[in-house]
Every structure is written in structure tokens, then in C-alpha cells.
Amino acid sequence: MNMPAGMPLAEWQPPEVTMHFSINLLAWLLVGAAMGWLVSRLVRLRGRRPLLLNMAAGMIGALLAGLWVAPLIALPEQVAPPPSLDAMAVTSLGAVAVLVVVDGIWLWFRRLH
DSSP states (O other), X not given: OOOOTTOOGGGOOXXXXXXXXXXXXXXXXXXXXXXXXXXXXXXXXXXXXXXXXXXXXXXXXXXXXXXXXXXXTTOSOSSSSSOOHHHHHHHHHHHXXXXXXXXXXXHHHHHHO
């Protein structure tokens, strides 16, 4: 559900859960898990951080980006299948952003011990 121009953020309601929204939600989670795996391979994090943590962080980032960032930047309606490429790009960026934050926190905790 896109937010109409001029609508305060406090009045915005998330899209109602339908089968089409569930398909997009599943796609966002799969993209997030794939981005977590891909980032761990590209940056060679296998020994530094568990793969499941990377995948979970990617899924959380993709979910946050798909639910809150995509409607705020006025992407087309996100409840109709198939998931749009621009929405997948936003969820990928959200996954990478959360992975960067998790990596920073992980390194900070490692330096403390």
C-alpha cells in the first residue's frame, strides 16, 4: 500500500495480508537469506561469523526494507505478484545495510574480548 502524498507517517497503515502479499513476503525473505549467504561468501566471513547469523540478518534487513522503505519511497504497489524488480533491489539493499551493521557490532564485541 503506497502512502499518499502529504500523509503523515503516523497515519500510514501496512498492507493487509493477502495471498499476494504473502508471496512477496516469502520473496523478500528468500532474497534476504540469499544476500546474507552471498555477502558472507564475498567477504569471506565463514570463520568470523556463523552463516545462519548472516542469513538471519539479511532476512531481517530485507523484511524491514520491504515493509517500510519501499512504501516510503513510493515504489509501485507491493501486493501484486510477481514481486517487482525495484522492490527486490530495495530489499537487497536493506539486507546489505543490516549485514553491515551486524558486522560492525560483531567486530566491536570481538575487540572487547
